Amino acid sequence: MRDFVSVRNLGVRYGSGRILDGVGLDIAEGEFVVLLGPSGCGKSTLLNAIAGLIETDDGEVVIAGHDVTFEEPSKRGIAMVFQSYALYPRMTVAQNLSFGLRVARRPRVEIEAAVSKAASLLHLTELLGRRPSELSGGQRQRVAIGRALVRSVPVFLFDEPLSNLDAKLRNELRVEIKKLHQQLGSTIIYVTHDQVEAMTLADRIAVMKNGVIQQFDTPEEIYRRPVNRFVAEFIGSPTMNFIDGVVEISDGNVGLRVGDHRFALEPATLGSTPDDGAPATLALRPEAVHVSRSPGAAREAAQVTVTEPMGPETIVWSDWAGNSLSSRISDSSDIQPGGEVFLDFDLSSASLFDRADGRRL
C-alpha cells in the first residue's frame, strides 16, 4: 500500500508552547485512521493542520502525492465534518449540502446529482427542504457528513463528530460511519477521545499525548502490546492492572518479583531483556486475571472488594498483595464483596513497563 496522506515532521507552536512536535504519520489509501488521545493532546490541532485551517511552523503535509502544506483548505482534496456540525443556519439542508459546489460554480446538473446521491446515502431525502433548526442532533450531524460527501474528495476528516450526541445516537451513527467507509472506500482521518469509537472504527489508531504520537498501530496491536504505560492506561475499560515489582532473572528466565510471588514472564511478550533488579511494572488486562472459587497450585488468594455487574459480564475488584485488581468474568452469581477468591494470572498477553520512564520492556 502506498502512502496516500503523509504528515512529515509537523510542528505547531502556540506562544512558547509546542502543540505538535515533529509529528509524522503515513496513511494508506482507503485507510480509516483514528487520532486518539485525552483533551489537549494535539489531536484536533493535527487534524486542523492537515485540513489547512491552522498555520504550521515546521514540516509538510502531502495528500495524494501533492505537497499541500501551503494550499488553501478547499484545494487540498479533503472534506471535513465538525464536532458542532457547523451548518449554515439560514440555508436549507439541500442548500447546505450544495453550498461547496455552488461556491465552486459547478454545473447545476452535477450539483443536483451529488446532492441527491449524498441525501439518499444518509437518509436525508425527506429533510432536504428543512432548515438546520428543524432537525434533531443526529440529523444535523448526518447533514454535516453529507456536506462533506457531496464534495467527492478522496480524504475525509472527522473532528469528534459524535461527541455532541447522546449515547444511543452515537452508537447508531458510529455504525453508519463505518458502513459509509465500507461503501465509499475513502481515506478517513477521524479524531476522537472515545476509545470505543477508536477501537470499533479504525484500521489503525494513532494514540497521542502532549503533541507526540505515542503509538500508531492496529487496534488489536495497541490493545495487546501497548508501547508505553500511557497507551496501556488510556486504552481499555476498565484500565489494565498495574503491579509494581522488581525484575528477577534466574537461569536466563525473566520474572517479576512482587512480595512472595514471582511472575514468570514469557519471552514472546518481552521486547528486550531487562536488567536484573530493575524496578518494573507488570500490566495485565482484566480478562487476563482469572477468578476461581477454589484454591489451586498456582492460584493466589485475594479479597473481593467490589463487583460491577455490566450485563453480559461482571467486573470483580479484589485486593491482592496491596494491589487492587480487576477481573472480567461472565458468571458472578456466588461472588460477594468481602469474600475470598483465587486468582490465576495469564501472562501470555502481559506487558512489562520500565517504572522510571514508562516504556515497554
Next chain:
Amino acid sequence: MRIGIYAFLVIAAAFFLLPVYVMVLTSMKSMSELQLNGVLALPEAVRIETWRYAWAEACTGARCEGISAGFWNSVRILIPSVVLSVAIGAVTGYSLSLWKVKGANILFGLLLAGAFIPYQIFLLPLVRAFSAVGVQGTLISIVSVHVIFSLPLMTLIFRNAFSSVPNELFRAARMDGCGYWTIFWRVLLPMSGPIIAVAVILQVSGVWNDFLMGVIFAGQTNMPMTVQLNNLVNTEMGMPAHDVNMAATLMTALVPLAVYLLAGRLFERGIYAGAVKG
C-alpha cells in the same frame, strides 16, 4: 403583583406620552383656541392646515417654503451616510473578528479610543481639511463626517456580533471553498439581519437628529431638517406660532420613529439556531 406592574407601566407610558399628546393637540389648535382652552384640552376641530403650512409655507430664515426642503436635504444626507457607515462598519467588524489579523486587538483598541474622543475637537481641523480640497459645505463633506465619526461604533457593534458566530462555521465555509468576501456575503450577511437592524436604527436616528454637523458641514444648500426646524422656531417675529412649530417638530421626529417601528420586523429570534449543537 401583576396590577402593580401594570400600574407602573401605565404611569411610565403616560409620563412619556404626555408631551407627545400636547404636541399633537397643539398642532391642531389655532392660536386663539390655544390661549383660551389651554394645552391639555381637545381641539375644537381636526385641523391639518397647520401641518400643510409648516411643510410648505412657513418661513425658515429668509426663505418661506416650509421645512420640506430640509426634509429632502436630510434624506439626501441620510441615505448615503447610513448605507456607507453600516457597510464599512460591517466589513471592518468582520475583518477584526473572524480573521486573525496580526495586531487586530491593537487596531481595535485604537478604534475604541477614537470612539471616546469628543468629536467637537475635530471640527476646526476638518473644516480646514475639507476647504483645502474644495468640498467644504457640500453633500460630500457632511456625508464623510457622518461616516467617519460613526466608524468606531459601527465597527464595535459588528465585531461583537460576529465574534459570537461559531468559529467552526467559519472553518466549514473555508472548507467549502469560500474566500474573504464569499464568507462575508454568503455565510455571514444572511444571518446578520438583527445586528444590521440595530446598526441602521442607531445610524438613522443619529444622522437624522444631528444638528451641529449639519450647521457646520452641510452648507446653505444642504441644510438638514433639524437646522431648518431651528431656524423656523427661532425666526418668528412677535407671538411664537406654537401650532406651526409643533407640527414642524413632529414631522422632523417622524423619520426616526418610523425606522424604530419598521426595523423591529428584522429582529428574529434564534437566528443562529441549528448551526451548532444544542
